Amino acid sequence: MLKRFLPLLFVIFATLAVVFLFLVFRGGDEAADGPSAGGRLPETPGVPVVAADGVPEFRVASEADYLRALEALGTSPEDIEAWARSRGFPPATFTAAAGVPLERPYRRYEEERLRPLAEAGDRWAMQFLAAKLARSRPLEAAHWYREAALRGSVYAAGELGDLYGDMGRALAQDRTPAWEEAETDAVKAMALEEGPLDAAALAWVLAAETEAALPPGALSRARASYTGESAGVKQACEQAARILADLAAERERRWLAAVARRPPPFSVQLPPEETSGYCEGDTLPPPDWSGCETVRLVSPTGSVTAYRCRSAG
Numbered sequence: 510m511l512k513r514f515l516p517l518l519f520v521i522f523a524t525l526a527v528v529f530l531f532l533v534f535r536g537g538d539e540a541a542d543g544p545s546a547g548g549r550l551p552e553t554p555g556v557p558v559v560a561a562d563g564v565p566e567f568r569v570a571s572e573a574d575y576l577r578a579l580e581a582l583g584t585s586p587e588d589i590e591a592w593a594r595s596r597g598f599p600p601a602t603f604t605a606a607a608g609v610p611l612e613r614p615y616r617r618y619e620e621e622r623l624r625p626l627a628e629a630g631d632r633w634a635m636q637f638l639a640a641k642l643a644r645s646r647p648l649e650a651a652h653w654y655r656e657a658a659l660r661g662s663v664y665a666a667g668e669l670g671d672l673y674g675d676m677g678r679a680l681a682q683d684r685t686p687a688w689e690e691a692e693t694d695a696v697k698a699m700a701l702e703e704g705p706l707d708a709a710a711l712a713w714v715l716a717a718e719t720e721a722a723l724p725p726g727a728l729s730r731a732r733a734s735y736t737g738e739s740a741g742v743k744q745a746c747e748q749a750a751r752i753l754a755d756l757a758a759e760r761e762r763r764w765l766a767a768v769a770r771r772p773p774p775f776s777v778q779l780p781p782e783e784t785s786g787y788c789e790g791d792t793l794p795p796p797d798w799s800g801c802e803t804v805r806l807v808s809p810t811g812s813v814t815a816y817r818c819r820s821a822g
Contacts, residue, residue, distance in 0.1 A: 555581050557804070566805040566812070578806065579775060582817045588774040596721055597632060597662025627653055632660045639668070645687045647676050648695055659759055661768045663721040667728040670713030677706030704748075708741055712748035715788065719753060722772035722796030724779045725787035746788035753794065770796045771818065777806075778814040 555577025557565035567578040579585060594600060599615075615623070615637045623641070626634035639653035651672055657665035676696050679685045685693050700706050718728050760767055801818040 554578070557581065560805065564803055564805050564814075566807050569806045569808050575806070578804075582775070582802070582804065583819070584774045584817060592773045595661075597636065597657060597664035599633070599636070599664065627656070630660070632657045632662055632665075635660075636662060636665050636668070639665070639672075643672055643675070645689070646692055647672060647688070648692060648699070658717075659756060659763070659765055661766060663717045663728075666717035666720065667714055670710045670717065670728075672710075673706045673713060674710035676700075677710060680706070704744075705741075708745045708748060711742070711745035712752055715745060715749035715793065716752040716756075719749065719793045719796075720756075720768050720770055722770050722776070725784045726779070742787065743789070746792045749788070750792055750794075770794065772796055772798070772801065772816060774818055776801075776816045776818065778816070 554568045554570070554574040557567050557578075560566050567574070567581070569575050569578060576586075590600065613626070613633070615633050618626075618634075618637065620638060620641050623634045623638040627638045635653045635657040639650040639657070642650040642653070651669055654665045654669035654672065658669060677700070679688075680697060680700060685696075688696070703709055714728055715725065718725060721727075757767065759765075798816065798818070801816040804815050804817060806813050806815055
């Protein structure tokens, strides 16, 4: 259920709904026993109660309660949105009136205006150019998404995964009317060389989630096509590890900034049943949780562990 709402983390204020929806709709044994602090809710919204295990617990029975908890922890929706933009997630608009500090109206630019900006290293232009090219020239779109991913865009890496998935489905269904003939041949050759494109799709999504220190499934439900296919998931996990290593090496070679695997300023931990079936053990590098404070959000239906990371960046 939570996966349906997690993509909203990257739109301003939508994070406020995620935890509330999770707590409202989540059931299970934990709800029956109540919170860990003596089976009762914390008394006052926004004021934590320290549980028996030493973890501060916040009462969250509404979106307003969640806002109070964020405020008490010293963070804000603006902090979360700033983190999202730093990872390449485009806000809903790019207007100054919305408080978005981006100087160009990328959404209104055509290819001719975006291309020179992308070639000059503009990460936002790369992403919007790739989106415009995806339907007719997917390989060039993949190039620009990868270039943006090299510059730290988690969003671009996830979009590249979705693009690989679209290419794989188009080839499987023989439905490529918008592609040029040479493009179709090149995609087929790539699929033969790199292996199944749906595996590459999942690999890029997993790589994106790892770089953003997000749980599996946060950016996409790409694994849905792998239900019951553990060999395919293992292949994708191993490929994701190679992608991360290749990105790191390429950044170093080109003197591009390294990407710290730091979680958002406020991050919710998914229960094991939501993250099981992805990558085993230490296949992918762990996030950097240093400087993060563990807290617990409690509602009448259950509780969830979360982290306030003060040095996210």
